[in-house]
Every structure is written in C-alpha cells, then in structure tokens.
Amino acid sequence: MEPQLIESLDNLINGYRLDLELQSKSHRTINSYVNSVRYLSPMMEELGLDFISIEVVGLQRLLSRIKQTGVKHSRIGNLFSGFNSFIDFLQFTKRRIDNPVPPFRKRYLQRYKGSIQKVPRLTPTLQQMREIIYSSNTEMEKAIHLLLAKTGIRRMSLLALKVSDIDLVKKTIRLSDEAKVSSLILPIDFETVNQIENWLHERQFETNLSEEALFVNSRGTALAKNMLATIVREAGIRVGIHDSDAPRDAIDRRFSPHCYRHFMTTMMRRNGCPERIIAYLRGDAEKSIRDHYDHVDFQEVDHHYNAHIWRLN
Numbered sequence: 001m002e003p004q005l006i007e008s009l010d011n012l013i014n015g016y017r018l019d020l021e022l023q024s025k026s027h028r029t030i031n032s033y034v035n036s037v038r039y040l041s042p043m044m045e046e047l048g049l050d051f052i053s054i055e056v057v058g059l060q061r062l063l064s065r066i067k068q069t070g071v072k073h074s075r076i077g078n079l080f081s082g083f084n085s086f087i088d089f090l091q092f093t094k095r096r097i098d099n100p101v102p103p104f105r106k107r108y109l110q111r112y113k114g115s116i117q118k119v120p121r122l123t124p125t126l127q128q129m130r131e132i133i134y135s136s137n138t139e140m141e142k143a144i145h146l147l148l149a150k151t152g153i154r155r156m157s158l159l160a161l162k163v164s165d166i167d168l169v170k171k172t173i174r175l176s177d178e179a180k181v182s183s184l185i186l187p188i189d190f191e192t193v194n195q196i197e198n199w200l201h202e203r204q205f206e207t208n209l210s211e212e213a214l215f216v217n218s219r220g221t222a223l224a225k226n227m228l229a230t231i232v233r234e235a236g237i238r239v240g241i242h243d244s245d246a247p248r249d250a251i252d253r254r255f256s257p258h259c260y261r262h263f264m265t266t267m268m269r270r271n272g273c274p275e276r277i278i279a280y281l282r283g284d285a286e287k288s289i290r291d292h293y294d295h296v297d298f299q300e301v302d303h304h305y306n307a308h309i310w311r312l313n
Contacts, residue, residue: 012051013037016089028156036082040066051086052095059104072249080105121251123262124241130312132235140206140215141231143199146192147173148232148257150309152264152282153186155257159225161214163200168193171302175283185298186281187305191312232257273308277301 084101136142207220215223236242236255246253
C-alpha cells in the first residue's frame with residue numbers, strides 16, 4: 001500500500017474512533033473494533049481489496065483468507081463485528097452507498113454459533129468457593145474473591161473500583177466504569193463489608209494516599225487485568241478446579257473471573273431470589289416494555305439480596 005493510502009486509512013480510522021466515542025461506546029468496544037479494522041487491513045491489501053469498494057465477492061475472499069490463519073470461530077465473529085461497524089460508519093459518512101456485511105454475516109457466520117456444542121462454564125460449588133476464600137493469601141485477595149462471588153460484577157468493573165466507590169455504611173458499591181451494566185449501584189452484605197474493611201486497613205500501608213484504586217499491586221498502583229487473572233487462576237489451582245493444560249476455549253476446565261458471575265447467578269437462583277432482582281444485580285438490559293416502565297426499587301433489591309445471598313458461615 002502506498003504511503004498516501006496508509007495515511008488515508010489512518011484518517012478514516014481516526015474518524016471512526018471519534019464516531020464510536022460520540023456513540024458513548026466503552027473503551028473496550030472501541031479498541032476491539034479499531035483493532036479488528038487494523039488486523040484486517042493487511043489481508044485486504046494482500047487480496048487487492050479496500051474498505052470503500054468491497055462487496056460480497058470480496059468478503060468471501062476475505063473470509064477464506066482469515067480462515068487460512070487458523071483463528072477460532074469466535075475470533076472470526078469478533079473481527080466481522082468490528083468490520084461491520086466500520087463499514088456502517090463509512091456508509092453513514094457518505095463514503096459508501098451500502099453495507100453488504102449484515103446479510104453476509106447472516107449467511108456465512110451465523111452457523112459458527114450453531115455448529116459448536118455449548119459447554120457449560122465451570123461453576124464452583126459453594127464448598128469450593130468457601131475454600132477459595134478461606135485459602136486466600138492476603139486480605140486483598142480475600143476481598144477480591146468475596147466481591148466477585150457475592151456481586152458477580154465483571155472483571156473490568158472490579159478493576160475500575162475506587163475506594164470512594166465503596167460505601168461501608170450503606171453497604172453499597174458504585175460501578176463507575178464503562179462496563180455494559182444497567183445498574184450502577186449494587187448492595188453488598190456484611191461479610192463483604194467486613195472483609196473490605198480489613199483490606200482498607202491493610203491497604204494504607206501498601207500504597208500512597210494519591211492512589212484511588214481499591215485494589216493495588218505490589219508497587220501500590222492499580223491492579224491490572226493480568227494480575228487479577230493470575231490471582232483467580234491460582235485460586236482455582238489451589239482447590240483443584242483449574243486445569244492449566246486445558247485450551248483457552250475449554251470453559252468447563254478453566255477458572256476465570258467470569259466464573260464468579262455464573263456462581264453468583266446460580267446461588268441466588270437456588271436460594272429463591274426473584275429473576276428480576278437477579279437481572280438487576282447482573283446489570284442485564286431491559287427485555288420488555290414492562291421492564292422499561294416498571295422499575296425495580298433499590299430498597300427491594302437490597303432486601304432480596306440480603307435475604308438470598310449465600311454466607312461463608
């Protein structure tokens with residue numbers, strides 16, 4: 001590709017990134033979509049294709065080329081999600097007259113989900129979760145395991161927590177990141193409150209006062225996602241539920257932060273918590289007109305949460 005075209009593509013991507021930001025997409029979504037475009041660009045150059053003029057035949061050639069790399073079906077789906085978004089941007093900004101990607105995805109990519117037998121994600125038993133928490137090496141790790149297991153918040157939501165997001169008096173946490181959640185304030189129970197208090201007492205000796213992150217690394221700065229994954233993985237190994245030799249897509253043999261989300265949902269349902277309360281706690285999107293107008297009161301959520309949440313003892 002000539003330098004001029006590279007610059008032209010860079011300008012398009014810069015405009016596309018701004019467009020995503022104006023749509024209030026999360027940083028994770030923006031980076032994923034932009035990275036997909038950059039990943040596909042060299043392949044398209046190799047095939048003599050470009051984003052402005054590509055049509056169905058070109059998309060077929062591109063899909064064949066992607067499959068030659070051996071990437072997983074889920075990765076292909078993610079790539080075409082970003083690709084579709086970018087072409088939609090080009091159409092919206094009058095650089096293209098159409099977007100052939102949606103019907104193409106319906107015809108060629110929909111079967112990826114249907115062709116893979118669904119395997120249930122690893123979900124610890126209550127006894128295993130208690131063992132994970134009791135065997136934690138530090139007060140911080142114990143607080144992390146408790147918070148994940150008792151709220152089911154997403155990994156990035158946990159990492160984005162600040163000390164100021166925790167209200168130990170009202171027993172709530174505020175999710176201040178850009179994760180895909182519809183509820184921003186969640187209840188926590190007395191066991192979680194007590195453990196966070198223990199960690200906050202220890203935390204003052206682990207970091208300086210200017211650090212806002214609730215959870216920190218050995219340097220006293222905000223905990224990163226790789227370190228969180230390590231903490232969770234090592235906990236799974238300790239109790240014998242994580243198989244380090246299993247492939248990354250073996251979700252029934254690998255213990256990850258997302259497993260806590262399944263655990264929380266499962267336990268609340270088994271304990272008789274109403275589905276609408278569980279949906280609120282999970283931050284699920286509204287699914288009906290009733291959900292849109294009939295709002296769940298937080299006091300109701302707090303009542304059901306504390307009535308149905310599992311206990312360590």
